[in-house]
Amino acid sequence: MTDAEERLKAMTVAQLKQLAKEHGVSLKGRKKKREIVAAIMESVEPSALFPSYEGNDGKEEIAEELEDVEEGIAEIMADTEEAIAITESERLPDEDEIAEKLDNARNGMLDFNTLLQYLETLPKTFDRGDYALALYQVMAAERISERVFSGWQSWAVAWIISASERMIEELESTGYDMGEQRRLLRVSKRAFADGLRESMKESAMNLEKAVSRAFEQRMADVNDRLTSCEAELTKISEIGANITDASQLLVSAKNALLKYDHLGAEKRIMEAESSIELAKTQRIQQINDYFPRVESLIDDGRTLGADMSEAEHLLKLARDSFSREDYLMTSELLGKAEAAALEGQEEQIEKAMKLRKSQIAKAAEIINYNEPFVREAMAYGLDVANSSDLIQRAKAALSRDDYVEGLRLANELKKLILSLKPAIMGARQKKGITIPDKGICSKCGSDRLSFSDNGTGVCENCGYTFMWLRLQAPAPAAAPASAVRQEAAQPQNICPRCGTALNFVNGVGLVCPNCGFTRAVSVKKKMAKKGLFR
Numbered sequence: 001m002t003d004a005e006e007r008l009k010a011m012t013v014a015q016l017k018q019l020a021k022e023h024g025v026s027l028k029g030r031k032k033k034r035e036i037v038a039a040i041m042e043s044v045e046p047s048a049l050f051p052s053y054e055g056n057d058g059k060e061e062i063a064e065e066l067e068d069v070e071e072g073i074a075e076i077m078a079d080t081e082e083a084i085a086i087t088e089s090e091r092l093p094d095e096d097e098i099a100e101k102l103d104n105a106r107n108g109m110l111d112f113n114t115l116l117q118y119l120e121t122l123p124k125t126f127d128r129g130d131y132a133l134a135l136y137q138v139m140a141a142e143r144i145s146e147r148v149f150s151g152w153q154s155w156a157v158a159w160i161i162s163a164s165e166r167m168i169e170e171l172e173s174t175g176y177d178m179g180e181q182r183r184l185l186r187v188s189k190r191a192f193a194d195g196l197r198e199s200m201k202e203s204a205m206n207l208e209k210a211v212s213r214a215f216e217q218r219m220a221d222v223n224d225r226l227t228s229c230e231a232e233l234t235k236i237s238e239i240g241a242n243i244t245d246a247s248q249l250l251v252s253a254k255n256a257l258l259k260y261d262h263l264g265a266e267k268r269i270m271e272a273e274s275s276i277e278l279a280k281t282q283r284i285q286q287i288n289d290y291f292p293r294v295e296s297l298i299d300d301g302r303t304l305g306a307d308m309s310e311a312e313h314l315l316k317l318a319r320d321s322f323s324r325e326d327y328l329m330t331s332e333l334l335g336k337a338e339a340a341a342l343e344g345q346e347e348q349i350e351k352a353m354k355l356r357k358s359q360i361a362k363a364a365e366i367i368n369y370n371e372p373f374v375r376e377a378m379a380y381g382l383d384v385a386n387s388s389d390l391i392q393r394a395k396a397a398l399s400r401d402d403y404v405e406g407l408r409l410a411n412e413l414k415k416l417i418l419s420l421k422p423a424i425m426g427a428r429q430k431k432g433i434t435i436p437d438k439g440i441c442s443k444c445g446s447d448r449l450s451f452s453d454n455g456t457g458v459c460e461n462c463g464y465t466f467m468w469l470r471l472q473a474p475a476p477a478a479a480p481a482s483a484v485r486q487e488a489a490q491p492q493n494i495c496p497r498c499g500t501a502l503n504f505v506n507g508v509g510l511v512c513p514n515c516g517f518t519r520a521v522s523v524k525k526k527m528a529k530k531g532l533f534r
Contacts, residue, residue: 002046003046004041004046004049005037005041008037008040008041008049009033009034009037013033013036016033016036016037016040017036019040019049020036020039020040023040023043023044023048023049024043025039025040025043025044026039026043027039103158121137122134122137122138125137153197153200153201154192154200156204157188157192157200157201157204158192160188160204160205160207160208161185161188161189161192161204161207164181164185164188164207164208164211165185167211167214167215168181168182168185168211168214170262170263171214171215171218174218174262174263174266176214176217176218178214180210181207181210181211181214184203184206184207184210185207187203187206187207188200188203188204188206188207190203191203191204192204215262218262219257219260219262222257222262222265222266222269223257225266225269226250226253226254226257226265226269229246229250229269229272229273229276230250232273232276233246233247233250233272233276235328236276236279236280236283238328239280239283239287239327239328239330239331240283240286240331241279241280241282241283242279242282242283243276243279245275245279246272246275246276246279249268249269249271249272249275250268250269250272252268253265253266253268253269253272256268283327284327287322287327287330287331287334288322290331290334291315291318291319291322291334293338294311294315294318294334294337294338294341295315297311297338297341297342297345298311298312298315298337298341300341300345301341301344301345301348304345304348304349304352305348306344306345306347306348307344308340308341308344310340310344311337311338311340311341311344312337314333314334314336314337314340315333315334315337317333318330318333318334318337321333356401356403359403359404359406359407360398360401360403360406360407362407362410363394363398363403363406363407363409363410364398364410366407366410366411366413366414367391367394367395367410367413369452369454370387370391370410370413370414370417370454371391372454372455372456372467372469373387373417373420373421373424373454373455374387374388374391374417376424376454376455376469377420377423377424380423380424380427382420382423382424382427384420386416387413387416387417387420390409390410390412390413390416391413393409394406394409394410394413397409433469435451435452435453435468436449436451436457436468437451439451439457439468441459441461441462441464442464442466443459443462443464444459444461444462444464446459446460446461446462448460448461451468455467455468455469456468456469
């Protein structure tokens with residue numbers, strides 16, 4: 001490698017391209033440094049490239065290199081001095097001094113009144129031909145307007161600097177990086193302190209733009225947080241959480257944003273977030289507490305004998321949703337499970353009610369069928385004390401909806417009457433009583449009548465029921481002398497239903513042997529007052 005080639009390789013690409021241009025060397029298709037060096041070496045003689053190099057000891061080249069180094073150092077020093085100058089321009093005078101100047105500028109009185117007076121009187125002066133005075137007033141107004149404009153500009157810049165500084169402090173307190181704004185604030189304060197009108201106006205405008213951009217970003221961030229909070233509020237409202245407090249806080253946050261109160265808005269949003277979290281936790285606990293209630297309803301349904309398979313299936317799905325934290329679906333499934341359990345219970349209760357009604361009707365039918373037999377047996381002088389007692393107890397049980405006891409007593413009555421029937425039928429035979437085979441309804445005149453062996457009948461046309469068997473009470477037997485007083489004391493009265501004479505039964509009262517009508521013993525005294533008893 002020749003000395004010329006080494007010197008070419010020591011040069012930069014830009015230097016090599018310039019050298020090739022000076023010597024008319026084409027670099028087409030050659031971009032790399034070694035390719036450029038090769039093209040120059042091929043096209044130009046080394047002596048033409050470095051004419052002063054031939055025959056010397058290299059001192060001139062060294063001197064040139066030293067000169068280049070000195071130039072580089074000078075450039076670095078210039079850049080350093082410029083940086084120092086910029087730093088010096090941002091350095092502020094005494095803080096108390098600049099604060100006092102800003103305060104004076106903000107609170108300074110601008111002489112608008114004098115300027116307005118000149119503006120008002122000048123046309124009048126001119127119109128009356130006092131041109132010298134008009135000229136004086138024009139110049140005076142111009143000097144005042146210049147002072148007012150200057151004061152106005154200082155006043156505006158002072159307020160821009162002060163407001164920007166407070167906004168920077170506020171935004172820094174929320175975690176924003178305000179380094180660039182702080183730098184522009186220092187530049188603005190320096191320009192204001194120096195009193196350079198154009199400089200302080202430009203720096204104040206730059207400061208205002210930078211602070212406004214940061215504030216807009218801050219407002220956008222707070223609004224995004226508000227939007228996110230509203231979305232979370234909607235979610236918890238769907239699962240039935242109480243969102244009253246959180247909703248009010250978010251409304252207050254919106255109003256604060258409309259007033260550019262970002263700190264107040266953020267505070268209310270934070271409170272709303274806490275309220276939402278609390279409401280969500282409480283609602284989740286309520287949903288969790290809902291499970292035992294549904295389980296209890298299902299257990300009650302099983303006890304009633306109802307089909308709870310649908311409710312159990314929905315409850316299982318609700319548990320799966322709860323484990324996935326899908327509280328909306330959990331709430332819906334629990335509601336459906338509860339409804340299914342209640343529906344199953346209602347169906348079973350309805351069945352039980354139908355059963356109760358049918359049992360009551362069955363017991364009443366047994367009583368109604370056998371009661372005439374009791375009255376008939378009583379007319380024949382048969383012992384019916386047990387039968388009458390069963391009737392009274394059965395009716396009392398049915399009146400309090402105890403159909404189980406009522407039906408049991410009715411069945412006992414039925415058995416007892418079956419044991420009495422042979423005696424009753426024998427008495428009928430002796431008296432020549434037989435079941436009629438025809439008759440006429442006293443209500444509608446129809447002959448479509450049916451007769452029952454218990455002494456009752458019914459008209460198939462109008463449904464009227466009647467007694468076809470009407471028995472008169474047997475004539476009282478002669479009482480012994482010892483019982484005369486007792487016989488005389490027995491009441492002589494007529495049944496209000498069928499006209500049959502009533503019999504006195506100890507412990508019961510007056511009983512009609514034909515239709516079973518009964519008067520309690522408690523009425524005896526009242527009847528004695530009316531002369532019915534002695």
